[in-house]
Amino acid sequence: KNEVEQSPQNLTAQEGEFITINCSYSVGISALHWLQQHPGGGIVSLFMLSSGKKKHGRLIATINIQEKHSSLHITASHPRDSAVYICAVRSEETSGSRLTFGEGTQLTVNP
């Protein structure tokens, strides 16, 4: 079993829909990251969470430390949101700044 699991693996939505991507992890963590990867490879960091909730534009990320679960929400989705969304955790048990990554969720938003 992977330490970080995301669901769904693939998600197709219509423009304007509210989208949720889930991330569950099995280890104690000090931080959780949400990343976005557009076609062509480049990865950018969206959020770093250690508790609660963060919002940036139409993106909202939440984390429940007790349940070892995080969600990424996209409100009023748009075709330019189409990308792979990756959850990554910094485990309390690993040294340095290593992250453990989920497999990613491929999101496609159709016009």
Added chain:
Amino acid sequence: DVKVTQSSRYLVKRTGEKVFLECVQDMDHENMFWYRQDPGLGLRLIYFSYDVKMKEKGDIPEGYSVSREKKERFSLILESASTNQTSMYLCASSKPGHVDTQYFGPGTRLTVL
């Protein structure tokens, strides 16, 4: 803005060749990482370095080596490329600390024939 650059976007090599992938960052970050990304497997750590001349094995170091002679540059070396090393290779850097957000390069898609 942090900038992480990689020497090539696409690379085609033959089995047995020695391959060098270069990564340069301009933000004076101590930490640098090399990952490979394969469908269904996500990002897997090959090696990372937390200072000049320092390196640690990641989860899949076999068949790879690294070099960090200068703080801004981290090289990944495939001593004798094999077809199972065909993959997307991503470099990242970060400043150590609580936030430790990693900044990624654009990736190198390596094909070994």
